[in-house]
Amino acid sequence: MTTRQSDYLPGLLRNLPGPDEAAGDAVARRQARLTKPPGSLGMLEEAVGWLARWQRREMPRLDQVDVVIFAGNHGVTAQGVSPYPAEVTAQMVGNFQAGGAAINQIATAVGATLSVVPLMLDRPTADFTEAPAMTPEEFRSAVAAGFDAVVPGTDLLCLGEMGIGNTTAAAAMAAALFGGAGSDWAGRGTGLDAAGVAHKAAVVDRALALHAKALDDPWEVARCLGGRETAAILGAVLAARRHSVPVLLDGFVCSAAAAAAAKLLPGGLDHTMVGHCSAESGHRRLLRELGRPGLLDLDMRLGEASGATLAVSILRAAVAIHAGMATFAEAGVADGS
């Protein structure tokens, strides 16, 4: 007897523990006693409190930081939405596995473990201007692959993706979830010119029209317009919530993939922060919609978890400060009160 689609997906939204507010309060009390003016470490203080609440630990730690990149291929590449051929998805997966990509260097620099999960790269999704990108069963499998990729006990999870054509899928999902037309969400991706961006926006608009009746259901948005890798990210975000693992999201595609969780569940992204606000134009708009700033803003637009993983260095410093600093009393420093 197999689990039915209709049971499996809503089940992912059950048994999701909330934050440990007592741990967050303990962080705030300790921060107030450390040898610095109150609040002077800004987002570093907020980030430590966030880690504490979602790790459910008064003294958060970053001993095991996992980076997971999901990769998928997209039928919509038939519409000429990327300057790179679809073969590059598999080639870049090989590059990740060989250690030659940007994310390999960043993961090593910040002390994180990298996993790459290719999802049926020889079976692209359907062209979503003609049909739903995935069948219900294909979608369920991709979500499950993401859910299963999260290891309980991980201290921090960075999510990312690789998939030629997937900024088009992300633009379509963002428009379906938050409104607006293709032109509000389509950007240059890996390097389109203005005419290419306009064509991409029109492709998104066609898809939105074709699937209009299904798009009031966030699961259907992810199935009809997303890819296997974006479905997997959604599954991983929900698994992280289940296992009390804080998540750093990456750029536009990753955030659009995760955004369905915010529509499925009130506060569904509260256990996530966004590592970097991408130069891909839709990301800033999407982060406004989600009410989540990026920790970094360095004009990057690479994907492959690069922005999420770079931000680990900021969180490591924040955790080290929280654990290692002296209090006013310990240091014999007057506290200004």
Next chain:
Amino acid sequence: MTTRQSDYLPGLLRNLPGPDEAAGDAVARRQARLTKPPGSLGMLEEAVGWLARWQRREMPRLDQVDVVIFAGNHGVTAQGVSPYPAEVTAQMVGNFQAGGAAINQIATAVGATLSVVPLMLDRPTADFTEAPAMTPEEFRSAVAAGFDAVVPGTDLLCLGEMGIGNTTAAAAMAAALFGGAGSDWAGRGTGLDAAGVAHKAAVVDRALALHAKALDDPWEVARCLGGRETAAILGAVLAARRHSVPVLLDGFVCSAAAAAAAKLLPGGLDHTMVGHCSAESGHRRLLRELGRPGLLDLDMRLGEASGATLAVSILRAAVAIHAGMATFAEAGVADGS
């Protein structure tokens, strides 16, 4: 026979090598061949080129990263411009030396060596609402202390400061160098309320009026309105230029101290980047005047080189990416052209 003040200071502006443009060009050529869309690493790519030009090396390195904090006391604290007593400067120097401050944890986290240079903490500068902050000889000594603190061969220098009252000095120097009144530059510092900020702005305005005749000379701005630690930062910035050492500047006080170099010499801060744009209100305005963005923007306002040193983690990732990534040819990835 001793060097005269009138000879010593202009001498610091001579024998300053420019950037190695060939090294910068080599970085750009290699970046174009790495397995990522052109320009997709944004400021990381710019930062590697900047390091290469100023280290004068095609493959920049960060083996020796030095953090230097200069500390000084300010007579203007007599005007009630800080919620903390002046004794905290020496107490925090002790905290730095004992390893208990935020900067100790950040320096360890990013693999940098920390030095602290207290500058006659028992001899505060004069209250600059009544007299020039330093005599010419005191100023020359402080600049020289900063100049001598820079070790030739350092790969990257992070500069910072500690000095109760020094956001008032920074506001006065910024106003003198770039125009505007005290209210344009005075901020909350370590935690003033609105009335405290207004008082601080009035203190700055009195100083600007008292020293008006001297303020067309950037050296005199630094002598009449600055502190020993800000004079030392100016000396260190010039020494770094002399020795081809790239510099990361910290927040408002550090940037205001360094700003005189931009007025003394065209492109006088080209060998510097700003690690973090401070929440201290004058910093964003000052960075606009200097045409230099901050690498990070995390709502921090601590000083003590914290923002500069935190940004080292970003530069480390940028250098690792540049050195370690595969090219399109090496990885067998189609390059989209």
